[in-house]
Amino acid sequence: MDFAISERMQVILEMINEFVEKELIPLEPEFLNHEFVDLLPVLEEKRSMVRKMELWAPNHPKALGGMGLDLVEHGLVSEVLGRSPIGHYVFNCQAPDAGNIEILHKYAAEEQKAKWLQPLVNGRIRSCFSMTEVDMPGSNPVMMETTAEKDGEDYVINGQKWYTTSADGAAFAIVMAVTNPEAPPYLQASMIIVPTDTPGFNLVRNIPVMGHRGTDYASHGEILYQNCRVPQSNLLGPEGHGFVIAQERLGPGRIHHCMRWLGIAQRSFDLMCRRANTRKISPDGRTLGSKQIIQAWIAECAAEIQAARLMTLHAAWKIEKEGAKAARHEISFIKFVVANTMQRVVDRALQVHGGLGMTDDTVLAYFFRHERAARIYDGADEVHKMSVARHILRSHAEGGIKAALNLPG
Template sequence: MDFSYSERVKAYRDQVRWFMEEYVYPNEAVFEEQLNAQDTRFSSVPPIMETLKQKAREKGLWNLFLPDSANGAGLTNLEYAPLCEEMGRSMLGPEVFNCNAPDTGNMEVLYRYGSKQQQEKWLKPLLDGKIRSCFSMTEPDVASSDATNIEARIERVGEEYVINGRKWWSSGAGDPRCEIAIFMGKTDPDAPRYEQQSMILVPLDTPGVTITRLLPVFGYDHAPHGHAEIDFNNVRVPEENIILGEGRGFEIAQGRLGPGRIHHCMRLIGAAERALDDLCKRVQQREAFHQSLANQGVIREWIADSRIEIEQARLLTLKAAYMMDTVGNKKAKTEIAMIKVVAPNIALKVLDRAIQAHGAAGVSDDFTLAAQWANSRTLRLADGPDEVHRRQIAKLELQKHEMTGGIPSGS
């Protein structure tokens, strides 16, 4: 395995890094000021965001996640990793480059599985950054970490599908630009377990779609996008809105969540790197008990442990990306599961140390640490909780040592 970056990737990384330092970091406070100046935080998108997006597009730093040179940069997962890491250093970064969740996952679904009509109507404006989308899978009344538990219904009536159910944590649905949801529900409860679910496109302005509330995360509303609870009450959409066909929902979900999970991990490494930067700067600027904090033994242990853990997480992420590129997402499922456990937990450790080093300032909004901590903590749940991924890892590991008639398989 060779994880060295090509000259092309290095050039992209340097461009993204320069753009972040020149435009994104200096405008984080501007974004918040504009957001707070609105009548409501969800009424519109701060103008600075569209300005930054336009600048990124002009620089050719657009849709870098998409492995299609016609619409994106044509990069592999391994090549995209260092760019995604740079974006993850700021909460604003991913959207600036049109590489933000859940849009990236939804665009990949439409790119891989959507019909020509669906791609023209929904994928194209998403790639252009003109609209946003949400992904409606999780439900409040069932343990949605097991997607086969989903109870929402998609029933065919003539040339339409009728949709009923309640979803929550549909990230991005509060955004005034959010026009489409990818909805997961059951089309045939009597089919084999993994063929009951389907995915369908639901425009949010369809009668019967009601956003009942926006859910905060540790007190953060993540405006203007938010995380919505949505009621779908006898919602009717045309039959051409079904994606790939009835009973293919679980298959699509697996295809969507592989790249989505590793993108989250790449961004988390960027968040951890920035936290370590902040930690190192802070402890060299502060004194306690007549000496620099940087000279305190415990602080140096924090710094050393943080560097070790970030490098471990990065290497495992690069290995997972390499395997996705070379043997496919299905064969890389162990590595994807492992990094999905490791990256959020490492990011939380590094962020916690940085918060501690900043003292009371660390839990304030004067720094990005508290917001990044809250975001990182949610990623121990999003796209599957740690426990589900550990269960999968253990299952695959045990399969290597299965006994057949008292003799280990493969002997």
């Protein structure tokens, strides 16, 4: 793997980093202390600036108006944008829109692309992804109670979903529901486009998470589908291929998440170092940074961030070269390694800030409460660990550790 960054990519990263520092980080106090909707006018101004800089939608195809960056390149961009909670939104590569755009680009019919994909890339509408269910294990997407039954030329959808991110304010949902209950488990569910103004699509609430309900951009909706009727032409891809499409979506999506988490970790690390250098703890002017335990935390955090970063870039590189299926274990590795690295760094940074860290006067408390879910969504840590452990043990028994870890020689 070549770790060199092209001159073009270096310029892009420098431009984005400068924009985040000068235009977005100063907006964070308002973001943390006001409703997101109150910030929309100023955020639209920032989005207009991004378009003029030709940095809009970095991971989406050029033909649709994006930058067309590959997965490794976008991973580097995602790390920079992750330094601010509003970075991805302003550049139009936020979840769940980014993953939905990938699905629509690959599986949508031309009419669906014109109606939903292009406006989504242009930033004129938002979308949500409706898969996780209240009473079913989110780490096992073949277990699903929501159904979509055929009635004439329509699907009639019934079921209950939650953690439908950004449902509040979305124009449409991509819903995963059982269409073929008699088929093998991995071929039972399909993905269907459901406009959110369809009768029977009921946004019950924005789920309070760590004391914050969230609106629009940062919400997690609970949705009740009650005889929600949509045309069968709203099907995405072949019927029964919902699980396959979901897996294709989740592989690259985990790269986006992990690099964003690394941006969060790096921002928290920078704040921790600044605090350690400036917070006086004695009359003679000594600072927190003079304490060995703080120095140890800083050294450990720096090493852990770098290790997690290299793991993630390698996983992105392998997906680009060999596909998500070949990189499935690398994807599992980074999912739990990076999530835990981020959490340790944020926790230590908050600890170094003391009482200040508990307030919303810095971004650390937001990171602490908002990103704890990283160890749960897209498959809980424990699920990924069990999966790769079973593979390693099986491969080790059959061919030794080189075969287990795909080592050369």
